[in-house]
Amino acid sequence: MREGAIAAINGNLNRYTDPIGCWSCGALACKVSTETAQPWSADEIAVTSGAKQALFNAALALVNPGDEVLIPTPYWTTFPTQIIIAGGTPIFVESRHSNYVPRPPDLAAAITSRTKAIVVNTPNNPTGTVYDRDTLASIAQLARDRNLWIIFDECYGAFAHPPHTHHSILSVAPQARDRTLIVNSFSKSLALTGWRIGYIAGPKNFISAVKALQTHTSNPNVIAQLALLYHLKSGDSAFELGLQRHISDARTLGLSILSKLKLVPSPTAQGGLFFYLDLCALQRRAAGDSGDFNADDVAKALLTNAGVATLSGTAFGDPTGLRLSYGIDLKLLGRGLRRLTATLNEWN
Template sequence: MNKSEATASRLSLSNRALGLSAPGTSSMRSKANALKESGVKVINFAAGELSFDACQDMRTGAIEAIENARNRYTPPIGLPALREKLAQRVSQRTGVTFAANEVAVTAGAKQALYNACMVLLNPGDEVIVPSPYWETFPTQIRLAGATPVLVPTRDDDYRLTLEAVQGALSERTRMIVINTPNNPTGTVYQRQQLLAIAQLAFERGLWVMFDECYRGLVREPHEHHNILALFPALKAQTVLIDSFSKSQAVTGWRVGYACAPAPVIAAMHNLQGHTTSNPSSLSQYAALNTLNADSTQFADQVNPFLQRQLHAARTYLDRLEGIRYAPPEGAFYLYIDIASRLGGYYRGQPIRDVDHLADLLLTEAHIAVVPGSGCGDPHCIRISYAVEYQELIEGLSRFAQFMSAIVMD
């Protein structure tokens, strides 16, 4: 090895960095934005956010914070008043008492999840993750040195079952991840499923990471269930993860939170103090104002809109032969099985895999979707139906035309 080669070796990226890739959602968003900038009208079904402007209570809280010069650092894991209010709210809706020292405010739910992985997992630990999954789950688990154990859910209506968990357990299992309403599938876990998993986790002494960021976005007649509301004894083994991003249409404001036993929150405080420090002070004051307002007006607008959007989307998709999708019960996603079109030909061009199909949808039909490959699934794509109505109809029309043009051998 010569001197330049030795220097390059010393200055290379870490193994950790080399193992990372950009999330599929952000990659597709970047591709779509680049196409838009070239003058092409792209229908963006890849964005995981509402088409609504920010909730009025969030806007008011942020503006008041600016006008009152709320520009300084806050404690690393959030304003005391916000943590206290969140503890009260979570206590009310779960029936399980939480104190302010059991709440950490974070820069979005993603940081809450990362903090939990970093303070609870050790190298060699295993974490049960339902597949398909939001791709951040296994990535953050690996960053903590642990191993994600991916459990297929396709044959169980895309929900983790007790039997599946039992089959994935080992002596190294430390945590189970549950995300309901689910991203990417849109499914909502049923009461008995959660109870059975909670009982198992309790008996085995396992942590449960319960991500309920879409809990306020559920389609009729389905209902969201919080695992602690069903099984309060699991509190000492549970990390609840929630966010204002999705339900209040403020994805860019980055404000989420975790609820967990006080020692876990104290460890998160230490970690966050050395990473980002506090979340945006303006976002925190906005969240506090929203909690104090205690209004359902925004949700009362959003959920009927999403109900109508879903009905329109299913009308289009149900006409397509060989196309199925996961039960769309919550969040605002349709998780579409396109396996019947893989291996076919679009205008003479063979469709190699789901990533190739997603690229063709963008370049040929000018529709941005999320390929399921990033979610551990080579057969599906995810689309958001939370876009404007006219964009939904135009995008689905393009999608239907594209899929109908695929010729199978």
């Protein structure tokens, strides 16, 4: 992509574009067509300034005041925030009791006459869970039966670790095409977090609404758009494959070290870039039945005593979880996880 960005700069291609992008929509439509095994056209794609803008577009275009949106817990913090900004109400559906995979009966039980959509995030941030085909098919059928939209966030789709496989929900349930919005970005798959380039795919009338909305928020960065187009047309996957190998090696190293935890179960880390620790046993040991201990305390102690930065699950609606990123240098990762393991094993 760097070559494409440099060529755009040297070519003085620095003017406004169409509000939802223009040059890369066709190439992105080809990408989504391959991933969903369905034909997509350029007018079903909107290029955005990263996946966050795509998610906010989805919320603002779909949700009216009083509408409810189902969000499995633990959740990425942007999901409920975007619903609230749009005037809606996030309805949290617990998944901790089912290995961080939402059970369709639990989702169904949370549906009311005001429910508008379900958020589906796989591979999941923060838990690293990858939803299997049966789960995706069941969620899609539930959405069809209850006339709900699906907001499908697959930003970590490039990182599903064998034997787990990432599936687009529309490759499993093509019949949900008319009620599904696909959100993705290149921040993770190409390690381009600062370039802010992503997209949303959906029905034409929805994309028209996104265009009307994005007209007043600005088109995506033109240099990033052209760099993305260059990458999509080149077909060169060497960097992506190298990055995936690095992430896989980091996961293997991390799981080896974390397997030595005594009071905390070793995470599965099925996909994405995160280890997610279940601190329930540690919580019981530290606080008994008092309930005044949560993951914030662990995160603070790890930072103070081990020099390791983690993210408390309270940010994700889970006071008993802890997220660790393994998308870093292997030597630093190993050093940090050994310190973390030693600190947690000595917890009192």
